[in-house]
Amino acid sequence: QSVLTQPPSVSGAPGERVTISCTGNNSNIGARYDVHWYRQFPGTAPRLLIYANVNRPSGVPDRFSGSKSGISVSLVITGLQTDDEADYYCQSYDNNLRAWVFGGGTKVTVL
């Protein structure tokens, strides 16, 4: 069971908007640790998608955005494309566990 909670799957039609939530507690997200998002295509390593809750590394399109509110953060994908089918993971730091922690991952399916 992961420390950060994500929905196992989300889906949407091409062009639609999907939101992936990531919920923690007062030892991680609630303790003001940043959340980062990674995208992983089958058979490949994860890759940084959003860092520090809302920032995109160079090369990441602005269709991907992040937000944070309390102990929850969200990754929003707008203008969904078939190439967006992948697994998405949130990640933060937990000061009670003294460990870097991940969400269980969310599989995005484009209908």
Place this chain on the structure above:
Amino acid sequence: EVELVESGGGSVQPGGSLTLSCQASGFTFRDFWLHWVRQVPGKGLMWVARINVGGNSRSYSESVKGRFTISRDNTKSMLFLQMNDLRVDDTAIYYCVRFSSRITLSGAEFDVWGPGTLVTVSP
């Protein structure tokens, strides 16, 4: 090009040992903290261990503490993970990961990942 490449994975019996290596290139290796993260095929990600720039500060997840040792050789730009007393549930893809050098008190991100190396522990 910034790159991390793991090696040393393979099959081992429970109770056995294995050492993973990670060769870095394209950046000033000695300036970055490094981590190992693992993933059971088809499952989620789990942080394993981290080491600071000088190699004198290390931390581990509870599930590997006392069995795994992370180390680095800054002269060769290499990261290592020595794994002892391996268990079936250590079976996973092990990723060598660079920790961002972004200065923050809020927890930085993993900004570069290697392709991973598969470790299989089975009788």
